[in-house]
Amino acid sequence: MKLYSDDELAEKLDTPIFHLVGETADELGLECYVVGGYVRDIFLERPSNDIDVVVVGSGISVAQALKDKLGRKAHLSVFRNFGTAQVKFRQRVEENGTEKPTYKEIEVEFVGARKESYQRGSRKPIVEDGTLEDDQNRRDFTINALAICLNKERFGELVDPFDGIYDMEDGIIRTPLDPDITFSDDPLRMLRCVRFAAQLNFFIDDETFDALERNRDRIKIISGERIQEELNKIMMTRTPSKGLMDLHRCGLLQLILPEVSNLDIVETKNGRAHKNNFYHTLEVLDNVAHATSGADATEMALWLRWSALLHDIGKPKSKRWEQPMGWTFHNHNYLGAKMVPGIFRRLKLPMDMKMKYVQKLVDLHMRPIVIADEEVTDSAVRRLISDAGDDIDDLMTLCEADITSKNEVRKKRFLDNFRLVREKLADLKERDFRRLLQPVIDGNEIMEMFHLTPSREVGALKQALKNAVLDNVVPNEREPLIELLMKKAKEMKLV
Structure with missing residues (x-):
């Protein structure tokens, strides 16, 4: 200044x-x-x-x-x-x-x-x-x-x-007149207050912050379009966790994004507690923001940040206590992906490929972690490329940001394995491997060969061919695939 x-x-x-x-x-x-x-x-x-x-x-x-x-x-x-x-x-x-x-x-x-x-x-x-x-x-x-x-x-x-x-x-956000009147008159100003504090790295004046808490229910008269405009600006700040934390502290986040606010809970059973997934999410979001900042940041940086914010929203629904493992969150990625369209619809965010991109990254965000926790095989990486498609690099950025463990040895092991995954990705891209991922025999030919209509059987045969190619069981060539196809069809009693 x-x-x-x-x-x-x-x-x-x-x-x-x-x-x-x-x-x-x-x-x-x-x-x-x-x-x-x-x-x-x-x-x-x-x-x-x-x-x-x-x-x-x-x-x-x-x-x-x-x-x-x-x-x-x-x-x-x-x-x-x-x-x-x-x-x-x-x-x-x-x-x-x-x-x-x-x-x-x-x-x-x-x-x-x-x-x-x-x-x-x-x-x-x-x-x-x-x-x-x-x-x-x-x-x-x-x-x-x-x-x-x-x-x-x-x-x-x-x-x-x-x-x-x-x-x-002094780095302070304060209203000119009584903040209760300012926010009650136009509740959108509450989001603008948090947004300016996040953009400028200012603090919200105590009296003004107290008025945010008192008037938070007034946000209900603001349209989803106006809310998401301010949220997107907060998401694109240098440290978006600051704005999200202010929204959470004053109670606004519970009203506009309860799926994220609900992550702020820690349960303890038999002396074992799971981590606070809200603070973990904010850390992941900041990690992604750091990775997608600067002049070279693309338009998709916003949606990668949304993927980071929503990546664990399925955890409250999936949380279970299982002996002897303790707390588990099985399939939280799948449950979270199912929640994404509803959130986008409520906030009037785009329901086009941007939503599908966020949904896909939420769904797939555990896959590279599973690969990195085991031996990094060509087969596993091929499957990841097939499922992630052109978004594979963004998925890897999200997954690397998701490693927030305070155990430095474990964190280093994951990140080293992620480096191996990226090296294999680069190698497969260099060889234009994606061109070979789809079997040369498609569903139409399968239906014609066995006189089938679109059905579960056709899907099963297609998947069998795809798995064989991905696992390098057979080369992606007609003769060996026809031989495999006939074998599977006999097992399914189609011939």
Whole structure:
């Protein structure tokens, strides 16, 4: 964080767009301020592309006048129902000696200063025109309530009525007004509170956190779409466990993701306790986040993190006490995979291949661990490739993250064996082995040979051929497979 004087802020905003907005507002006799995240990120020395401007008066009129100044290169969108407008245009960037000039897209959102009031059953506010003070009062957190004047006479002047600067210095998330009113009026702000704390690595003010606990039931009026938007942002932070832990401590996680919250239980029997699977899950999630961070992180990084968060959700249903083994969680991966579609549906997460990807990784996450706990055979690795397909590398990342044992000898053994699994995977990929995994005789040919319709018998014969190829019992060639097929058909009394 860096503190700036008003003169230094004027230098930070010394770009054509801010002078043009201020000049336009001056011509209309209106006050205007850049507010919110753009101002916050100046002090936090973070890049920001979201420019929000508050006008004491009509924000739409300033946007329209700015569009006229910019001419055909600008695009204006007006949302009269919300009293907002957006101006988009391309601004030329300094060439820095390059032959071809470059441009960047600029978006400026305009809104008139307003005050809001809420009805208990809705987060849609009743809006009235207001002053800058009214507008800052309605902001969610003090760090988002800062404003910098753009009018010529006061250009660069900071307006910070709630000491948001000091909260940023102290790393605190706090509401400008009574947090109970702030969260009750718009319960989505509770998730935003946790999200900002996770993104900025800040702490939530004690009074504000207590209000999260008191108002948590209000989250029930928020749609799944809005909840998952905030959850996804928390999941993509550097250390997502911080946000998940705050959600759990205040009771929000039990309401929006009870399947994860329910992992926070430890039972003891005959002096033997199982590990706390909630804290284990957070550790696995952080391990995956560390492995999928950085500029090279793909879009699928989010869904790999969701796989980590949900990988053990089947454990409460599968938990059994068995003598002499103790606590067991047999088939928790299978039960967890069955729970994934319901969670995605409830949170309005995509029900397409992204959901199927998460479901597959939850289902398969024990397979590499079983392989790594035994001798790493070609046959076992071939089966894993066949079942995981193109997601094999992500599955291995999840499984390596899942080794959180405090027994360093055991942990090293697993990770060393995982290294062997990866080496075999690389070797098989190099030889294009996946091409050979599907037997050359398919189900249609089997049905034609034995005059069958789609049935359990056809499936059994297909599986017998596939197992033989995977186990390297026979080469993936027609003659030996036909011979094996006839033998199996006789055993099944099909010929």
